[in-house]
Structures are given as structure tokens and as C-alpha cells.
Amino acid sequence: MATRPDRRLVFLLNVAQRRLQRWVATKTEKGGVTAAQSGLLFILGQRDGALMGEAGTALDLGPPGISGLVDRMTMAGLIERRADPDDGRAWRLWLTPSGRVALAQSKAGLAEINARLADGFTDAEIDIVARWLTSFQTRFPKGEVQ
Amino acid sequence: MATRPDRRLVFLLNVAQRRLQRWVATKTEKGGVTAAQSGLLFILGQRDGALMGEAGTALDLGPPGISGLVDRMTMAGLIERRADPDDGRAWRLWLTPSGRVALAQSKAGLAEINARLADGFTDAEIDIVARWLTSFQTRFPKGEVQ
DNA sequence: CGTATTTACTTCGCATGCGAACTAAATTTC
DNA sequence: GAAATTTAGTTCGCATGCGAAGTAAATACG
Numbered sequence: 001m002a003t004r005p006d007r008r009l010v011f012l013l014n015v016a017q018r019r020l021q022r023w024v025a026t027k028t029e030k031g032g033v034t035a036a037q038s039g040l041l042f043i044l045g046q047r048d049g050a051l052m053g054e055a056g057t058a059l060d061l062g063p064p065g066i067s068g069l070v071d072r073m074t075m076a077g078l079i080e081r082r083a084d085p086d087d088g089r090a091w092r093l094w095l096t097p098s099g100r101v102a103l104a105q106s107k108a109g110l111a112e113i114n115a116r117l118a119d120g121f122t123d124a125e126i127d128i129v130a131r132w133l134t135s136f137q138t139r140f141p142k143g144e145v146q
Numbered sequence: 147m148a149t150r151p152d153r154r155l156v157f158l159l160n161v162a163q164r165r166l167q168r169w170v171a172t173k174t175e176k177g178g179v180t181a182a183q184s185g186l187l188f189i190l191g192q193r194d195g196a197l198m199g200e201a202g203t204a205l206d207l208g209p210p211g212i213s214g215l216v217d218r219m220t221m222a223g224l225i226e227r228r229a230d231p232d233d234g235r236a237w238r239l240w241l242t243p244s245g246r247v248a249l250a251q252s253k254a255g256l257a258e259i260n261a262r263l264a265d266g267f268t269d270a271e272i273d274i275v276a277r278w279l280t281s282f283q284t285r286f287p288k289g290e291v292q
Numbered sequence: 293c294g295t296a297t298t299t300a301c302t303t304c305g306c307a308t309g310c311g312a313a314c315t316a317a318a319t320t321t322c
Numbered sequence: 323g324a325a326a327t328t329t330a331g332t333t334c335g336c337a338t339g340c341g342a343a344g345t346a347a348a349t350a351c352g
Contacts, residue, residue: 005277005280006276010256013279017160021308025340034307034308036307061308063331064333067332071332072306084330087317088318119285128275129275133158135266139262139263139265142165142168164310171310171337207338210302210303210340
């Protein structure tokens, strides 16, 4: 007989996120990159030279979030900021050689994590999970608590 | 035909957690309490006088995490720390009257959130989600990356 | 009994990311 | 074309929580 699963979704979500983040951080301890940072690497891997605002939107980060992330990653030599020639307010972000190396490592790491996340679940089940997670974006909108 | 769902689970998990946290924070803006804080309130609601370590374990927080949370909540007047009479190293945590009020509010808020989280999903689907979230605790263990 | 180890918690430095308030450049309006 | 508004980022203070290192009390060991 199956045990009734723990239904404290808010708590479980919180724990899962922290566990994963911590695990990625330890995993990539040597010369690696954190989960948030690899997020930006992936974006730039697809769209090198993106604006900060574009990257923030893609990562669902507000202006302060992307600003801080960019600062830390610039400091770490993973990305470079260059002024947009057409807009004096804007900055474009570019991968450095070092950033490209880190991106390659992140890609490999992500494959392992995804395997771990799907292990023991069918494709249909993962689809349900993905749908549930995606629903947060409409259930808990950014702007306002209507 | 259904659109293929977004399968970037790591990203979706991260976003979902942040969206929820932010939403709770805004929701309880007036005299309320954050998600992490209400976690501790719930624990003490069930086990008033718990040790810090016990509370930390229940919330899946390490010593620094629970220590900081307790500091902030003590400062906010939600809980009280009293030395354990039998163990000079340990502290027991107690709800203040103010904390009990906040707990009652949190309980009401949680009901609404849980409804929102389950809306559009069957019980069986929520069980799958819960099982997936719970699996992080074994898939990404605290101690070590084996 | 006294030393060694374990345990409970604290402190520090850090990454993450939010809301509020700000700066400065671009665009819209009149 | 000047003033008003919008937009792109920054800065500040804050909450969250980790790992590493420290403190002090409790327990185990010889």
C-alpha cells in the first residue's frame, strides 16, 4: 500500500529549489558557476549580445536582479558589458572565452541534472510537473496581486 | 493538438519558487510575514518550545539558516528565545501573542495558496507533483555529492 | 578525573533577488 | 523645439540561506 504523499507543496517547492541550487553550487565548486549564472550563460549562448533587459526577461528577473548577476559575472570574467551603440542607456552582454568554457561545462552538467530529475518518472508525468511549474507564471503574476 | 510543454525543469523550478515567494511577500505586506517566517510559525504551532536545531531540521535549514531566521523573527516580535534549562548550548523557541496572530493569518493565506496551486490539476496529478518535489530530498542529498 | 570529541548554535562572507527610489537617455506630446 | 513621459539600468536596504570557521557546553574515553 502506497503512503499518502506529503502535500505541503509550498514547503516542498522551497526545499526542492534550495536543494538543487546547493547541489549545483557544490558540484561546480572548482572553477564552476552557480545555477543563476549558468542561466545567463545559456541565454547568451543563444543570443550573444543581448540587452540586459532582454536577458532579465528571459530569466524572469527584475532590473535589480539582472544588474547584480551581471556585475558578479563580469567581475568573474565570464561575460563582458559593452555599451549599445544606438542607445546610450543600454548595455549589451557578451560571453568571454572563459564564459564559453563555463557554458560548455554547464551544458554537460545540465544534462546530468535533467536525467536525475526525470529518473523514475514517465514522460507523461514529467509533462504534468512541467505544466504545474509553468502555471506559476500565470497564477502568481509579477505585476500585482489583483 | 497540445503544445509541447516547456521542459526546462531547473529553470521552471527556480522561477516558480521565486514567483511564489514574491507573491506571498506582497500578499502579506501589511503586518504580515514572509514564506520562510510562516514556515517557522507553523512548526511552533505544532511544537511550541522546539529547539532551534529541531526547527531547522523540520524546515530543511542548516544552522546558519535557522539562526538568521530566528534572529529576524525575534526582532520582529513574532517568537521568543529562551535558554534550555537542561542544556546550556541550546535555545527553545516560543510563539509570542503577536506570533500567534501571524500564524492564524498564515494559515488562512496558505489555504488560499494551496487552492491556487491545485486548481486545474487532479488529485492524482498533484500527487505526481508532490512525489517529484519530494524526490529532491534523496536525489540531491544535503551531505555530499557522492 | 581530565582530555578528546561531539553537539548546538553563532558569525562571517557570499550569492541571490526583491521593492523602492534614483539617474540618465530616448521618445512622445503639445 | 521644450516639457512630460517612458524606458534602461543602478543603487540601497532587506530577506533568504549556504559553506567555512569559530565558541562553548555536553558527552565519551581512557
